[in-house]
Every structure is written in C-alpha cells, then in structure tokens.
Amino acid sequence: MPRWKALPDELDPRVTEFVGRLRLLVDRSGLDLAAVADRTGYGRTSWERYLNGGLLAPKGAVVALAEVTGADPVGLVTLWEQAERAWSRSETRHESTLEAMRMSRARPAPGPGREPRDARPADAGPGGDPARRKRRRTLLLTGAVGVLVVVAAVVWLSLGHGKKPASGAPKAPTASVSARPDLPAGVKCAGASCAGKDPELMGCGGRLATTATSVTLGTALVEVRYSETCGVAWARLGRARAGDRVELSTSSEGKGTLTAVVGTDPYTYTPMVAVKDPGTVKACVVLKSGPRACTS
Secondary structure: OOOOOOOOOOOOHHHHHHHHHHHHHHHHHOOOHHHHHHHHOOOHHHHHHHHOOOOOOOHHHHHHHHHHHOOOHHHHHHHHHHHHHHHHHHHHHHHHHHHHHHHHHHOOOOOOOOOOOOOOOOOOOOOOOHHHHHHHHHHHHHHHHHHHHHHHHHHHHHOOOOOOOOOOOOOOOOOOOOOOOOOOOOOOOOHHHHOOOOOOOOOOOHHHOEEEEEEEEOOEEEEEEEEOOOOEEEEEEEOOOOOOEEEEEEOOOOOOOEEEEOOOOOOEEOOOEEOOOHHHEEEEEEOOOOOEEEOO
C-alpha cells in the first residue's frame, strides 16, 4: 500500500477532500502507481503529482480511475467539479501575488551609499543645487499649464461648443449584463444570458447545481441538472458508450431540442436553457443501438 506524503497546507479543503478520495480508491484497489498508470493510460509521474496535490487530475483521468477501481464515476466527477473550481480560483490568486511581487522587485530600493530618490542633499540650504531648482520650476510650470488646459476645456464644453455626436454614431459601450455583482465568484452568467452556453465554463455546475430528476437505461444514467443561482437547467449523461446521445427539451421555451453525443469520454452534457422551474425540462438518453428513455 503506498505511503502518501502530507498534502500542502495551502490546498483548498475541497481539493484536499478530492485528492483524499483518489488516494482511498487507489489504496482499496491494491494497485501500485505503475499498475494505475498502465490501466488508466495516464503516466506514473502524472499520478504521483495528482495524488500528492501538485497538480489537479484532469476529468479523463478521474473517470478512468473510477472505471479501474469500480467506483461510482458520477459522485467522483461531482467532487472533481468542486475541486476544479477551487483550484482555478487558487491559481488566479497565485498569479496575482506573483505579479505584485514582480512589480515590487522592479522598484529600486535605496541601498548603502545610495541616496533615496526624494532625499535632499545634506548641504542643500536655501541656495540649493541650481539644476535641482531649475527642474522643480519646470515641473511647477508644466503642472500649472495642464490645469489651465483642463479648466478651458470644461468651460468650452459647458458653453455648448462641444461637438455633439451624430444621431447614427455608435453609443458608448455599456456594462455587460453578465457582470452581475450579486452573483457568486466564478459565475459568469444568469438567466437568458446563459442560454446555449456550457454550464461548467460559465460556473453554474459543481456545488451550485443539483439533480432535479434522472433515469437509467442499461448502464447509462441521464440527469436533469438545475442551478437555481444561474436560473438554468441542462441534461447530463454518464456511464454511456460512444455514439449514445442525450437530449434536452423544455415546455417553457420553443427552442427545439438540445443534444450532445458521447465521444471518447463516457460523460457528456448539453448546453443550458434558462428556466425558473426544472419541472418544465425533460432529458432523454438514446443509445446507439436504438433504445430510448426519458425523465418524467
């Protein structure tokens, strides 16, 4: 049984929980990392980084591990979605910190034998350095001229001399409707602005979504996923085979049926539709061999 290193303290609790679940699956399987790598198709070095908190495992690796260990892939993918969102936010904060550090290091700091930029020479009395006094007068004159220009521009515009835009001229851009300050961090849309978009990329999945209803056909599981925060729903298909497809239709909007077809990943989902009640949405799974089943 592998002996795991202690996870970094700075990891988000959701990432720690996710990595702990992966470790538990590997421990229970009795496989070493070489066997896990061989059976999942992801390298041993990669798995060492995934299981020690150095890198977040991709969704494909998570699903492959679930298949190898016989775990429930749906629950594991849900944990991954939460960890992935936390990991992304952590990377953003880390990049901001590094940028601030780079900017701080770029500023020259006074050292031994080096006079601070704003320091005045010890022998500078009322007579001071002539060159320094000349630069100071130049700066004062430049500032005074700038103030006069601004005042003149304000007076000119207030008297109606400013040129008005033509009626057909484009208006100044307004704030994007998706920039909602009332939405949680990471959520990029709500309601109609989410329609037709990817729920994961828009931040509506993970902990913000629940399964409203589901149905199983063979091994395939189709769910209606609903996010009250975003005011949307979509259909998610799991444990399916290549060529199977999932369909989403709603009685509240006449926008036809949204579909998604399974490729190499046994999991897929449709784009979102804006709904107030998930009961108006129906999801169907259609196997490549022909059988079909829908949620009620």
